[in-house]
Amino acid sequence: LIDALFARGELAHYPLAHSARADLCRRLGMSADAAVSYRKALELARQEPERRFIQWRLAELSEPAQRALGARVIPNVRTQRLVLVAATLEHIVAELKDPGRLGPLLGARVTEGWPPGEYDRAAMMSFRSRLREDPPRYAGWLSWYVMTAEAAGTQPTLVAAAGFMGPPENGAVEIGYSVIPEARSLGYATEIVEALTRRAFEVEAVHRVVAETDASNASSQRVLERNGFVRVGAGRETTSVRYEKTRSSLKTNGGGS
Amino acid sequence: MLLHESRRAARTTADGQVILLDDQNRTLWNHALIAEGSALVQRALASRRFGPYTIQAAIAAVHAEAASATATDWAQIVGLYDVLMRADPSPVVELNRAVAVAMRDGPGLGLH
Numbered sequence: 001l002i003d004a005l006f007a008r009g010e011l012a013h014y015p016l017a018h019s020a021r022a023d024l025c026r027r028l029g030m031s032a033d034a035a036v037s038y039r040k041a042l043e044l045a046r047q048e049p050e051r052r053f054i055q056w057r058l059a060e061l062s063e064p065a066q067r068a069l070g071a072r073v074i075p076n077v078r079t080q081r082l083v084l085v086a087a088t089l090e091h092i093v094a095e096l097k098d099p100g101r102l103g104p105l106l107g108a109r110v111t112e113g114w115p116p117g118e119y120d121r122a123a124m125m126s127f128r129s130r131l132r133e134d135p136p137r138y139a140g141w142l143s144w145y146v147m148t149a150e151a152a153g154t155q156p157t158l159v160a161a162a163g164f165m166g167p168p169e170n171g172a173v174e175i176g177y178s179v180i181p182e183a184r185s186l187g188y189a190t191e192i193v194e195a196l197t198r199r200a201f202e203v204e205a206v207h208r209v210v211a212e213t214d215a216s217n218a219s220s221q222r223v224l225e226r227n228g229f230v231r232v233g234a235g236r237e238t239t240s241v242r243y244e245k246t247r248s249s250l251k252t253n254g255g256g257s
Numbered sequence: 258m259l260l261h262e263s264r265r266a267a268r269t270t271a272d273g274q275v276i277l278l279d280d281q282n283r284t285l286w287n288h289a290l291i292a293e294g295s296a297l298v299q300r301a302l303a304s305r306r307f308g309p310y311t312i313q314a315a316i317a318a319v320h321a322e323a324a325s326a327t328a329t330d331w332a333q334i335v336g337l338y339d340v341l342m343r344a345d346p347s348p349v350v351e352l353n354r355a356v357a358v359a360m361r362d363g364p365g366l367g368l369h
Contacts, residue, residue: 002354010348017352027364173355 015044026057031065059089059135074140075200078149079191084162087143088107090132092124108156109148113180119143119161130166141167146177146192152202161185162192163202171207174202190222197227203249211243212236291321309345312337331361 002021022037038058045051063073074086085091085106092207094101095115103110115124127142130245135239146160162177178190200206201244213220214234221231221241229243236242295318301311318336323329338354357365 001358001366002352002369005348005351005355011352014349014352017348018354020352021368024359024364024368027359028368 007089009106013044013083015041015046015050015054018044019057022057026061031062031066033096055247056132059132059167060093062090062252063088072184075129077144079195081149082159082191082195083147083149083156084144084146084192084195086140086147087131087133087163088126088139089128091145092128092131096121096128098251102145102158106145106147106156106158108145108158108159109182112160112180113182115178116161116180117178118176119178123217137167140164146179157183159188160192162196164196168200168203168205171205172210173206173208174210174212175200177213185219189220190226193223193227197245209245213243215239215241230255273302290317297321309341312341312344316341328361329360331357336360 002024004019005017018037018041022034022041025031025034025037033059035196038054038061042051042054042058045054049222066073077084091105092104094105098100099110099114102108102114123143127138130138130142139242140173144160144163145158146162147156147158148154150156158180160177160183161180163175165174165176175193177189177192177196179192192243197209200209208230211224211229213224216239221243224243227245228249229245230249232242232244294314298311298314298318301307302315316334319330319334319337334357335354338350338357341350342354355367
């Protein structure tokens, strides 16, 4: 019916008609069509709350739709045993509704232990609001999902939440990681830190990668030291210690890792 | 107007962002205003000399009386838009009817 209206050339300048069409396409799973209509609605909408709403919906569309719009999709990072996927608004919105919804989006098994440790609802909501606020600025600089790589006969499993506390500031980024209880002591954290550090230094503006961990957490400190991080002093919290790895250390170590 | 006013508290977030009808907290709606508005609509419809505004008010009343978006009587809303299309046809009314059809019969039928 709506397409017939458009076919008659009516309502072409009415933003609500485009967002209504976009909404139907979205519910039908026609993400690329939805994206085109939301974009048209956004061009026409004049009221700020309406514009903001359309922008949210646009940002929540799936990856193929984002690609159709020419948005930058952050490539996955691979290690020997793991795959790291940058969290998108679509992931986080789904996860906040029900962690089980992450499974189909990531193609991975989501176990009882999810979400791990410090990756709690408050963290998800803060990532969600920053991704909504400015997707290009934050994409890839917040949380990443870590799952086991596909191997013969096994289904990938979500094993950790990791990532950055935000985009580079004064040449530095801070990393964090939380492994689910049932996947600890397997050396995953070491691979995750290696992957995040490598990715951070691919960006020219990054000169230092920082990590903070609890002074009593010996295994986490070993993970950092194994990756060439050096303890530089006290952390933000009374019980935390601060570690750093500088770009210049990469050269003296002949590439690090 | 009473029926639109009844939803005012539920329509935006504390910082002024839009909340869609679907997602509004219906317990925030003013049910005294809804009852008053619905009674006025019924009286107007019973007079048999109603115009487009009465039909629009009747549509608002059906929305206001539903406990949730899915519990809304979408068939009745489509029917009221059919009446409105005869009384006062416009592309916007046709669009709203299409959205109601999508709610009644599924998004595919609202689109094509």
